[in-house]
Amino acid sequence: xxxxxxxxxxxxxxxxxxxxxxxxxxxxxxxxxxxxxxxxxxxxxxxxxxxxxxxxxxxxxxxxxxxxxxxxxxxxxxxxxxxxxxxxxxxxxxxxxxxxxxxxxxxxxxxxxxxxxxxxxxxxxxxxxxxxxxxxxxxxxxxxxxxxxxxxxxxxxxxxxxxxxxxxxxxxxxxxxxxxxxxxxxxxxxxxxxxxxxxxxxxxxxxxxxxxxxxxxxxxxxxxxxxxxxxxxxxxxxxxxxxxxxxxxxxxxxxxxxxxxxxxxxxxxxxxxxx
Amino acid sequence: xxxxxxxxxxxxxxxxxxxxxxxxxxxxxxxxxxxxxxxxxxxxxxxxxxxxxxxxxxxxxxxxxxxxxxxxxxxxxxxxxxxxxxxxxxxxxxxxxxxxxxxxxxxxxxxxxxxxxxxxxxxxxxxxxxxxxxxxxxxxxxxxxxxxxxxxxxxxxxxxxxxxxxxxxxxxxxxxxxxxxxxxxxxxxxxxxxxxxxxxxxxxxxxxxxxxxxxxxxxxxxxxxxxxxxxxxxxxxxxxxxxxxxxxxxxxxxxxxxxxxxxxxxxxxxxxxxx
DNA sequence: GGAGCGCTGTATCGTATGTTACGTATTTTG
DNA sequence: CAAAATACGTAACATACGATACAGCGCTCC
Numbered sequence: 001x002x003x004x005x006x007x008x009x010x011x012x013x014x015x016x017x018x019x020x021x022x023x024x025x026x027x028x029x030x031x032x033x034x035x036x037x038x039x040x041x042x043x044x045x046x047x048x049x050x051x052x053x054x055x056x057x058x059x060x061x062x063x064x065x066x067x068x069x070x071x072x073x074x075x076x077x078x079x080x081x082x083x084x085x086x087x088x089x090x091x092x093x094x095x096x097x098x099x100x101x102x103x104x105x106x107x108x109x110x111x112x113x114x115x116x117x118x119x120x121x122x123x124x125x126x127x128x129x130x131x132x133x134x135x136x137x138x139x140x141x142x143x144x145x146x147x148x149x150x151x152x153x154x155x156x157x158x159x160x161x162x163x164x165x166x167x168x169x170x171x172x173x174x175x176x177x178x179x180x181x182x183x184x185x186x187x188x189x190x191x192x193x194x195x196x197x198x199x200x201x202x203x204x205x206x207x208x209x210x211x212x213x214x215x216x217x218x219x220x221x222x223x224x225x226x227x228x229x230x231x232x233x234x235x236x237x238x239x240x241x242x243x244x245x246x247x248x249x250x251x252x253x254x255x256x257x258x259x260x261x262x263x264x265x266x267x268x269x270x271x272x273x274x275x
Numbered sequence: 276x277x278x279x280x281x282x283x284x285x286x287x288x289x290x291x292x293x294x295x296x297x298x299x300x301x302x303x304x305x306x307x308x309x310x311x312x313x314x315x316x317x318x319x320x321x322x323x324x325x326x327x328x329x330x331x332x333x334x335x336x337x338x339x340x341x342x343x344x345x346x347x348x349x350x351x352x353x354x355x356x357x358x359x360x361x362x363x364x365x366x367x368x369x370x371x372x373x374x375x376x377x378x379x380x381x382x383x384x385x386x387x388x389x390x391x392x393x394x395x396x397x398x399x400x401x402x403x404x405x406x407x408x409x410x411x412x413x414x415x416x417x418x419x420x421x422x423x424x425x426x427x428x429x430x431x432x433x434x435x436x437x438x439x440x441x442x443x444x445x446x447x448x449x450x451x452x453x454x455x456x457x458x459x460x461x462x463x464x465x466x467x468x469x470x471x472x473x474x475x476x477x478x479x480x481x482x483x484x485x486x487x488x489x490x491x492x493x494x495x496x497x498x499x500x501x502x503x504x505x506x507x508x509x510x511x512x513x514x515x516x517x518x519x520x521x522x523x524x525x526x527x528x529x530x531x532x533x534x535x536x537x538x539x540x541x542x543x544x545x546x547x548x549x550x
Numbered sequence: 551g552g553a554g555c556g557c558t559g560t561a562t563c564g565t566a567t568g569t570t571a572c573g574t575a576t577t578t579t580g
Numbered sequence: 581c582a583a584a585a586t587a588c589g590t591a592a593c594a595t596a597c598g599a600t601a602c603a604g605c606g607c608t609c610c
Contacts, residue, residue, distance in 0.1 A: 109381065117285035223297065
């Protein structure tokens with residue numbers, strides 16, 4: 001079974017003429033980067049002419065050069081998705097077998113945060129803190145609990161935090177309360193819910209700032225969102241995992257809380273005295 | 276110091292107009308693959324026009340699109356050279372707020388699973404699967420969303436799954452429906468809620484099997500529970516983290532689903548046909 | 551040693567791609 | 581509310597890129 005282009009080359013390099021073989025060796029030497037550049041650059045690096053490169057990729061079975069490049073990119077993408085970073089997750093001491101699902105979940109978190117800067121989180125936290133408006137939270141069929149979780153915490157440190165529950169018609173009626181100063185936090189992962197998209201669009205039209213938690217394929221709501229957090233959700237299971245998004249939500253909660261504390265919000269102190 | 280394009284984007288995304296921000300978000304979401312494709316494909320993926328993509332890369336400081344792509348490729352090449360992940364999260368500028376929390380969360384998960392054997396999880400999954408009784412789920416003030424999350428998933432693959440919501444008096448009345456064949460899943464971490472403990476005790480007296488998700492200090496409910504899952508919750512934040520428990524819940528959901536599928540439960544097939 | 555075949559490079563062509571100019575829509579500001 | 585500024589998309593444009601035709605060269609085999 002041949003699954004990568006590198007293997008394909010190794011398989012056929014024996015039957016190639018000299019020029020194409022040089023092309024093959026050049027590609028293998030700095031695999032796969034040189035293959036992503038132009039034919040001219042590739043040919044220059046290999047010390048052959050452009051047509052030789054094209055004949056080379058044709059021999060590998062590709063119809064044309066772009067098709068060859070796409071194939072290389074797909075390979076790269078797959079490689080990046082499942083990072084060969086297993087070494088970072090120490091092979092669980094104590095002999096306890098750690099399930100592939102835990103591995104995948106930890107990888108998802110690392111990947112998610114690799115694309116998520118402190119700056120971005122700080123921006124979102126700032127938006128949640130620094131305003132005189134209200135905060136609304138809502139989620140999809142399986143992600144609504146995440147909205148609830150976040151709402152439960154934020155409501156402690158801030159006034160005017162509302163979780164939108166129940167029927168679509170119920171929250172649609174709440175639109176009337178929303179305006180430019182308000183923030184709407186939406187959780188939406190595959191399969192994306194039309195009802196949420198409709199709601200998001202209407203809220204957007206009213207000038208509401210939307211913060212979207214979604215998966216790496218981006219919910220259609222991303223088009224209306226001011227801030228988008230894309231978390232990895234793939235795990236070896238029948239279900240998608242929201243764990244990475246959950247962790248991001250917790251961090252956001254923490255960031256907001258910290259910022260409010262720093263501002264010396266007397267609400268926090270009052271809260272303590274109420275206990 | 277800004278070393279990667281991803282950081283560059285994170286740094287400037289705040290100052291970008293809406294269209295370019297969508298471009299930025301799309302790139303980050305599947306970083307960096309979409310940036311290696313053509314402008315047309317990039318623009319289509321982001322849902323904006325080609326010129327917007329070009330203005331986006333121009334704002335990042337590149338003279339033209341090919342230069343931007345070369346830069347991405349160089350970055351990729353460097354990353355592939357040193358398989359060890361270098362820049363998981365650059366030492367966060369301005370007080371390192373995120374990374375320690377992420378590290379703590381990941382540590383929590385590893386610790387949690389170190390004390391949690393596959394056997395234990397399998398036993399709990401089996402108990403949730405192999406019975407003719409009902410499943411009830413409930414949580415505390417901040418953990419109830421986890422109960423909801425689990426209930427939302429289990430209810431899809433099984434009949435008779437109920438989340439207990441609302442007032443204490445409401446669920447107390449549901450006790451009448453509970454018996455020896457039933458399972459009650461409770462989430463309770465510090466500060467433990469008296470109301471939950473009272474409820475758990477009464478359920479226990481009726482012979483209900485209790486599965487408890489709690490923290491490492493164990494909720495008082497542990498004395499009534501048949502199965503106890505103790506997750507680590509400590510993070511450098513004002514709040515405790517439920518992330519580890521969340522992951523355990525997801526794994527349990529996955530295990531139950533897998534087992535039901537293996538049993539060829541026709542419910543799953545019927546479910547598909549109902550879509 | 552000569553003829554045939556195959557490989558390779560040069561030069562040209564067509565086209566897909568990035569680029570730019572301009573008009574419209576949207577937002578911001580006084 | 582009006583006016584200016586900014587942002588965005590449509591459409592025309594230029595170029596750089598991949599593709600192809602053809603000629604030269606070397607190699608092999610008779």
